[in-house]
Amino acid sequence: ILDDPDLKDIDPTVLKHCHAAAATCILEAGKQKADISAISTCLEDCKLDKERIEQFCTEYQKNKDALEILLGSIGRSPLHITDVSWRLEYQIKNNQLHKTYQPSYLVTLNVESSDSGSHPDISFSCTMEQLQDLVGKLKDAAKSLERATQM
Amino acid sequence: MLLVLSAEHRAHLGCLPQAGGAVVGELGRLAMEQLRRGTAPRACEAAARKLSIGVDTIQHGVEGLVYLLTESSKLMISEVDFQDSIHVLGFSDELNKSLIQLYLDNRKEIRSILGELAPRLPSYHSLEWRLDVQLASRSLRQQIKPAVTMKLHLNQNEDPTAQVLQTDPATLLHLIQQLEQAMGEMKMNHCRRIVRNMK
Numbered sequence: 001i002l003d004d005p006d007l008k009d010i011d012p013t014v015l016k017h018c019h020a021a022a023a024t025c026i027l028e029a030g031k032q033k034a035d036i037s038a039i040s041t042c043l044e045d046c047k048l049d050k051e052r053i054e055q056f057c058t059e060y061q062k063n064k065d066a067l068e069i070l071l072g073s074i075g076r077s078p079l080h081i082t083d084v085s086w087r088l089e090y091q092i093k094n095n096q097l098h099k100t101y102q103p104s105y106l107v108t109l110n111v112e113s114s115d116s117g118s119h120p121d122i123s124f125s126c127t128m129e130q131l132q133d134l135v136g137k138l139k140d141a142a143k144s145l146e147r148a149t150q151m
Numbered sequence: 152m153l154l155v156l157s158a159e160h161r162a163h164l165g166c167l168p169q170a171g172g173a174v175v176g177e178l179g180r181l182a183m184e185q186l187r188r189g190t191a192p193r194a195c196e197a198a199a200r201k202l203s204i205g206v207d208t209i210q211h212g213v214e215g216l217v218y219l220l221t222e223s224s225k226l227m228i229s230e231v232d233f234q235d236s237i238h239v240l241g242f243s244d245e246l247n248k249s250l251i252q253l254y255l256d257n258r259k260e261i262r263s264i265l266g267e268l269a270p271r272l273p274s275y276h277s278l279e280w281r282l283d284v285q286l287a288s289r290s291l292r293q294q295i296k297p298a299v300t301m302k303l304h305l306n307q308n309e310d311p312t313a314q315v316l317q318t319d320p321a322t323l324l325h326l327i328q329q330l331e332q333a334m335g336e337m338k339m340n341h342c343r344r345i346v347r348n349m350k
Contacts, residue, residue, distance in 0.1 A: 030291070031290060031291055031292060032292055033291075033292060033293050068291065071290040071291040072288070072290070072291045072294055072296065074288070074289075074290040074291075075288045075289065075290060077298075077317055078300065078315045078316055078317045079314070079315070079316050079317065080316070080317050080318060080319075081316055081317070081318040081322055081326070082322065083322075083325075084325075084326050084329050084330065085329075086329065086330065086333040088333065088336050088337065088342070090342075090345060090346065090349070092349065094269045094270070096225065096265045096266070096268040096269055097225055097262060097265045097266055097268075097269065098225055098226050098227060099226075099227045100266070100269075101346075101349060101350065103337060103342075103346070105333060106272065107275075107330070107333075109316070111316065122303070122314060122316075123272060123273070124272060124273045124274055124275050124303075124305050125271070125272045125273070125274050125275070126274060126275035128334070128337060130274075130275045131275075131330065131333065131334055132334065133275075133277070133278075134275060134278055134330065135327060135330045135331060135334060137278045137280060138278075138280075138323065138326060138327050138330070139327055140280070141280045141282065141299050141301075141323060142320075142323055142324060142327060144282055145282060145297065145299065145320050145323070148282060148297070
């Protein structure tokens with residue numbers, strides 16, 4: 001805003017204060033999920049006239065959803081799984097043991113960290129039975145999710 | 152498939168014919184113990200004293216047997232091939248028979264011991280899960296954000312590790328779909344044909 005040609009006549013300090021105040025107001029409103037009447041009342045107390053309050057509220061309404069999504073994504077959480085890849089292989093021999101003839105799965109979970117954005121993927125191997133166990137448990141979780149949404 | 156024994160190996164096993172049946176049995180037992188637990192010099196000394204043979208001879212004999220057994224088990228050679236391989240050593244029939252028996256009796260165990268030496272990725276152990284709903288955070292009040300929190304237990308070279316992970320319902324369903332597809336692959340004709348033909 002300091003470079004905006006329309007605002008160059010105003011004292012930069014005042015501009016900064018206005019910007020900070022507006023930003024804080026918007027963030028608080030977003031955080032509390034305040035509705036239009038609450039915002040209007042607050043702005044009336046700050047002695048803004050009706051036209052400005054209406055302008056502010058219209059702009060706020062337009063961007064409310066994006067604001068909520070942004071605020072909701074701030075915060076710490078455990079590593080978040082974003083995707084999974086798998087590979088099926090059939091082992092024939094290794095340097096210690098020949099004729100092993102064993103199928104196995106290599107599963108890689110792509111994970112994202114809330115802090116740094118990327119994290120080395122988690123890979124592990126499993127047999128057919130172990131994969132069945134894993135999928136069974138994931139399906140139990142999904143079923144309980146479904147039941148929770150129906151409550 | 153025949154086993155090729157080097158000259159040094161043959162020399163080590165050369166002590167067996169003079170030794171006699173009981174000694175061969177004792178050496179076989181020592182060889183298996185060495186495979187299970189590693190070298191035991193004191194056990195070899197005790198055997199040397201008991202059988203009145205030099206410690207070095209006993210040591211070499213045990214090492215020779217260990218190598219013979221591990222190579223045969225690694226390649227999974229048949230009884231006939233094993234017989235033909237040791238034939239070159241020129242042992243008596245009785246000695247040959249005891250060696251074959253030693254091989255057949257312990258082959259499975261030796262293969263499972265060798266199997267543990269192979270390079271391994273962390274392997275799956277188990278999964279615990281929990282359904283969470285986030286209701287509020289420092290930046291946003293009044294939320295309803297469902298998530299599934301999981302603890303993935305893995306084994307890395309016998310060390311258990313646990314990793315706490317989280318996912319949202321949509322990703323969970325995607326994971327289930329992908330992994331079910333993976334499981335289905337094993338039952339496809341392509342995989343079945345390969346497994347059948349590779350034995």
